[in-house]
Amino acid sequence: MQIKKLLPLAVALAALPALGFAQEVDTTPPNEDIGYIFTTFMFLVTGFLVMWMAAGFTMLEAGLVRQKNTTMQLMKNISLFSIAAVMYYLIGYNLMYPGDGWTITNVLGAFGSASMEPVGLADTETDLTYASVGSDFYFQLMFCATTASIVSGTLAERIKLWPFLIFVVVLTGLIYPIQASWKWGGGFLDANYGFLDFAGSTVVHSVGGWAALAGALILGPRLGKYGKAGAIHPMPGANLPLATLGTFILWMGWFGFNGGSQLYMDTAGNVADISRIFANTNTAAAGGALAALILTKALYGKPDLTMVLNGALAGLVSITAEPLTPGLGMATIIGAIGGVIVVFAVPFLDKLKIDDVVGAIPVHLFAGIWGTIAVVLTNGDASLFGQLISIVIVGVFVFVASAVVWFILKAVMGIRVSEEEEVQGLDIGELGMEAYPEFAKG
Numbered sequence: 001m002q003i004k005k006l007l008p009l010a011v012a013l014a015a016l017p018a019l020g021f022a023q024e025v026d027t028t029p030p031n032e033d034i035g036y037i038f039t040t041f042m043f044l045v046t047g048f049l050v051m052w053m054a055a056g057f058t059m060l061e062a063g064l065v066r067q068k069n070t071t072m073q074l075m076k077n078i079s080l081f082s083i084a085a086v087m088y089y090l091i092g093y094n095l096m097y098p099g100d101g102w103t104i105t106n107v108l109g110a111f112g113s114a115s116m117e118p119v120g121l122a123d124t125e126t127d128l129t130y131a132s133v134g135s136d137f138y139f140q141l142m143f144c145a146t147t148a149s150i151v152s153g154t155l156a157e158r159i160k161l162w163p164f165l166i167f168v169v170v171l172t173g174l175i176y177p178i179q180a181s182w183k184w185g186g187g188f189l190d191a192n193y194g195f196l197d198f199a200g201s202t203v204v205h206s207v208g209g210w211a212a213l214a215g216a217l218i219l220g221p222r223l224g225k226y227g228k229a230g231a232i233h234p235m236p237g238a239n240l241p242l243a244t245l246g247t248f249i250l251w252m253g254w255f256g257f258n259g260g261s262q263l264y265m266d267t268a269g270n271v272a273d274i275s276r277i278f279a280n281t282n283t284a285a286a287g288g289a290l291a292a293l294i295l296t297k298a299l300y301g302k303p304d305l306t307m308v309l310n311g312a313l314a315g316l317v318s319i320t321a322e323p324l325t326p327g328l329g330m331a332t333i334i335g336a337i338g339g340v341i342v343v344f345a346v347p348f349l350d351k352l353k354i355d356d357v358v359g360a361i362p363v364h365l366f367a368g369i370w371g372t373i374a375v376v377l378t379n380g381d382a383s384l385f386g387q388l389i390s391i392v393i394v395g396v397f398v399f400v401a402s403a404v405v406w407f408i409l410k411a412v413m414g415i416r417v418s419e420e421e422e423v424q425g426l427d428i429g430e431l432g433m434e435a436y437p438e439f440a441k442g
Helices: 002-023 034-064 067-096 133-154 161-183 188-193 201-219 240-262 268-300 305-320 328-351 360-378 384-412 419-424 426-431
Strands: none
Touching: 034 067, 034 133, 034 240, 067 133, 067 161, 067 426, 133 161, 133 201, 133 240, 133 360, 161 188, 161 201, 161 384, 161 426, 188 384, 201 305, 201 360, 201 384, 240 268, 240 305, 268 305, 268 328, 305 328, 305 360, 328 360, 360 384, 419 426
């Protein structure tokens, strides 16, 4: 009986949506701001994914240095990120995106601090065809900070804190944004050579690698790293679980790095492209890791975890210059070649007595160069000459500018800790605190 009484009510309720649909026709025109809203949202979400990479770099470096230098790496990474945020606001953003305000046309941008839209866009004629300035600034800042993180790992375990941070001021405020403007700001590499670098294999990663290489050459290797007759003494990191965690964090953050570089999320086509970029980014990392896994087993009899970690990162760097146009198979191959490059580049640097504590130069410089060249394999708009000449121009500028800054810092205040502090560890010598005081040796 109860069911029979409820049936008419249920039928009436079921009919209501249909009746409403039949009677109410939506005549509202499409929202003209929808593209602006979705692209802004994309920049914010992918921006904080790239920010998460700062944690990845920090954990990777903290895991690959010796225990006595852990706190120093933590201090450098949180400090460099903060410096990048301020310097990119004060100088970097306008230098990188000068618009019509070039100081030297297509070469040097405008000096000045970044500014946001008014609160709520009140009383403004803001163009709503792209994204908010705030979201774009935030997203691009993360790339600037990433460049500085690359330098930190290479120079670990022997560099003083304050000279390093002063270098970061120059790198994030001047060196990085100037060369980035040549491509992403509409400068001469873009205009004259048709240089293609989708998300920064050269503009970000190779730049960090060149700056790190200049610093490593001037700073010199760690005490005891290289012996007589070409002997190389391994100095294994203290915490491989932490290094592995850092690698996975970087892998995750890279989806924001490459995906956000699509720059638009205002159409179904752009969303489909972002999905394709995610898939290619992921498989390139896997290809790099597997190539390093198999190759180290073949060369050394046992697989090397640190090489596999760096192989994954090299795969990510390799695909960054063009993560959209390859298919999944080609993206895997591009990443795998990056992994192979790392396996051979790490011992090559050791033969040259260039001490790179975390392998950042092979990963970011060598694989970055490879990834930039590999663009011509899948993107018909790229020319080999345009890619090569741009690699050379950016490399010479960044290496020379970085070397000048390092030499000045060395002459004025010194850049290397004393032998006693290096043996004792930078945690105590530079900071007076240990990361793991309970486990400190007596």
